[in-house]
Amino acid sequence: MRQYEAIHPRYETSPEVEKIVEAVSVCYQCGTCSGSCPVAPAGGMDYTPRTIIRMIQAGLEEEVLASETVWTCSACYSCAVRCPRDIDITDVMIRLRNLALIRGYPARTGIARKGKVYNVDFMKIVRRLGRIYEPELVIRYHLKTNPLNLLGMAPVGLTMLLKHKLRLLPEPVAAAGRSEVQGIFYRLEKEEARKEQEAREEGKARRTKGSGKERQE
Amino acid sequence: MKYAYFPGCSQGSTAEEYNRSLLAVARQLGSMELEEIPDWNCCGATPAAAIVSPTLPHSLAARNLSIARDMGMDEIVAPCAACYKNLRKASHDLNQNLELRAQARGALGDRELGRAPEVRHPLDVIVNDVGLDNIPVKKPLQGLRVASYYGCLLTRPAGGFDDPEYPQSMDRLMEKLGAEAVDWAYKTKCCGGGIYMFHEHVSFSMSADVLAHAKASGANVVAAGCPFCQLLLDLYQDKLGKIRKTVFNLPILFFTQLMGLAMDLDRQELGLEKLIVPPFSLLAETVDASSLGETSEKKAKPKPSRLKKWGEV
Numbered sequence: 001m002r003q004y005e006a007i008h009p010r011y012e013t014s015p016e017v018e019k020i021v022e023a024v025s026v027c028y029q030c031g032t033c034s035g036s037c038p039v040a041p042a043g044g045m046d047y048t049p050r051t052i053i054r055m056i057q058a059g060l061e062e063e064v065l066a067s068e069t070v071w072t073c074s075a076c077y078s079c080a081v082r083c084p085r086d087i088d089i090t091d092v093m094i095r096l097r098n099l100a101l102i103r104g105y106p107a108r109t110g111i112a113r114k115g116k117v118y119n120v121d122f123m124k125i126v127r128r129l130g131r132i133y134e135p136e137l138v139i140r141y142h143l144k145t146n147p148l149n150l151l152g153m154a155p156v157g158l159t160m161l162l163k164h165k166l167r168l169l170p171e172p173v174a175a176a177g178r179s180e181v182q183g184i185f186y187r188l189e190k191e192e193a194r195k196e197q198e199a200r201e202e203g204k205a206r207r208t209k210g211s212g213k214e215r216q217e
Numbered sequence: 218m219k220y221a222y223f224p225g226c227s228q229g230s231t232a233e234e235y236n237r238s239l240l241a242v243a244r245q246l247g248s249m250e251l252e253e254i255p256d257w258n259c260c261g262a263t264p265a266a267a268i269v270s271p272t273l274p275h276s277l278a279a280r281n282l283s284i285a286r287d288m289g290m291d292e293i294v295a296p297c298a299a300c301y302k303n304l305r306k307a308s309h310d311l312n313q314n315l316e317l318r319a320q321a322r323g324a325l326g327d328r329e330l331g332r333a334p335e336v337r338h339p340l341d342v343i344v345n346d347v348g349l350d351n352i353p354v355k356k357p358l359q360g361l362r363v364a365s366y367y368g369c370l371l372t373r374p375a376g377g378f379d380d381p382e383y384p385q386s387m388d389r390l391m392e393k394l395g396a397e398a399v400d401w402a403y404k405t406k407c408c409g410g411g412i413y414m415f416h417e418h419v420s421f422s423m424s425a426d427v428l429a430h431a432k433a434s435g436a437n438v439v440a441a442g443c444p445f446c447q448l449l450l451d452l453y454q455d456k457l458g459k460i461r462k463t464v465f466n467l468p469i470l471f472f473t474q475l476m477g478l479a480m481d482l483d484r485q486e487l488g489l490e491k492l493i494v495p496p497f498s499l500l501a502e503t504v505d506a507s508s509l510g511e512t513s514e515k516k517a518k519p520k521p522s523r524l525k526k527w528g529e530v
């Protein structure tokens with residue numbers, strides 16, 4: 001049964017999933033990506049990029065989307081420029097992040113969870129102000145993960161303050177521009193939700209049809 | 218030539234000296250006129266890509282590209298490596314990929330999206346448009362052995378102004394300024410800036426590798442072109458040294474600051490005082506000493522230490 005599942009994708013398909021699966025379909029597992037990755041040898045990933053790609057090919061949706069790798073890829077494009085099959089692996093990782101969020105997969109490890117909090121909060125601030133405001137990001141992030149770490153940040157914060165490297169007040173985009181930026185977020189969010197809903201319904205319809213067929217046989 | 222200028226968020230805070238020195242250098246050069254894009258928004262950096270939609274970074278960038286187009290500009294200069302990569306990728310993709318273009322247009326609402334302007338890095342503009350021969354070097358950086366650090370996003374993804382594996386433009390610029398460009402293996406390695414908030418020990422081990430290799434190649438200063446690389450290597454150098462049980466003592470300057478020094482601009486304008494690892498004693502021993510007449514070449518050059526074995530550094 002396990003074997004069967006590995007060969008036949010268990011994931012709900014959607015245009016987004018199809019794009020990812022198509023992109024990695026030409027991979028011949030040479031491992032250049034894992035060899036080029038600066039994060040994996042430093043111990044920052046639970047699965048190397050090559051493994052993740054193999055897992056996508058095998059249809060292991062849950063394992064891929066709950067992995068640490070999806071969140072800790074530093075998007076340095078080392079793998080993408082070296083891939084002999086011209087797969088934009090960084091782009092695949094970015095798409096996987098998005099999918100993990102939309103499908104609501106809980107992060108498997110503490111680091112993955114922290115990465116998720118950091119990324120989501122970053123964009124919440126950009127959505128509100130149109131630009132990033134670093135002190136708020138740092139404080140929000142630490143309050144949500146481990147508030148005690150804020151104390152550890154104090155010396156660094158003080159150094160930056162003394163060197164005038166900290167923005168004390170946010171410098172948002174002017175009101176008209178801000179609502180434009182918020183509009184971009186709003187429209188894309190709606191569009192994504194619609195696509196995902198459509199894919200889910202399609203999958204449901206296919207499954208009921210499929211099980212009916214099996215019963216007939 | 219006139220360029221639309223996209224400073225990016227970090228140019229107002231952590232990398233304020235980058236902004237200041239770039240503008241000072243551009244003013245002096247004359248042939249590089251920068252006009253700020255009014256009311257620009259965040260380019261989306263790397264995290265944006267993950268949230269809401271894979272089209273979000275393109276759409277956020279599209280607003281900036283469209284404003285620059287309204288200004289009548291054909292080219293944008295973005296000094297932050299992350300902004301540069303994001304805007305460049307968006308500009309390229311929006312002009313090539315019709316499906317993506319339609320999605321971004323839908324997200325933009327009423328705003329018109331013409332042909333996206335080309336996005337350039339100041340290093341590209343200085344080396345390829347202004348030209349190395351047109352840089353007025355008044356005070357050669359004698360005695361400085363510079364490790365040019367390109368990081369990830371100055372040259373990647375491929376298709377930019379320099380080779381993604383072994384770029385040369387910053388090295389040639391440093392030689393033109395009178396410094397010695399050291400050859401080293403980590404010039405395009407990632408410093409881990411994108412993940413250091415939530416994966417500190419991994420990103421620190423990555424940046425410590427970069428510093429260790431710069432030091433081993435015999436460099437006494439690192440030139441950076443990315444605010445994140447500079448911040449991590451400079452602000453946390455103490456910590457990185459402790460991890461490797463050494464003291465690096467390597468000033469990390471933006472390449473524009475080094476240009477300003479060689480062009481003998483007012484040092485106040487270059488923001489040298491904002492660096493965490495102070496470059497002043499090094500400058501007094503090298504650049505300033507040689508301009509006073511006592512050439513630093515008389516002093517015996519310290520031999521670059523032997524590159525240690527893999528993993529030993």
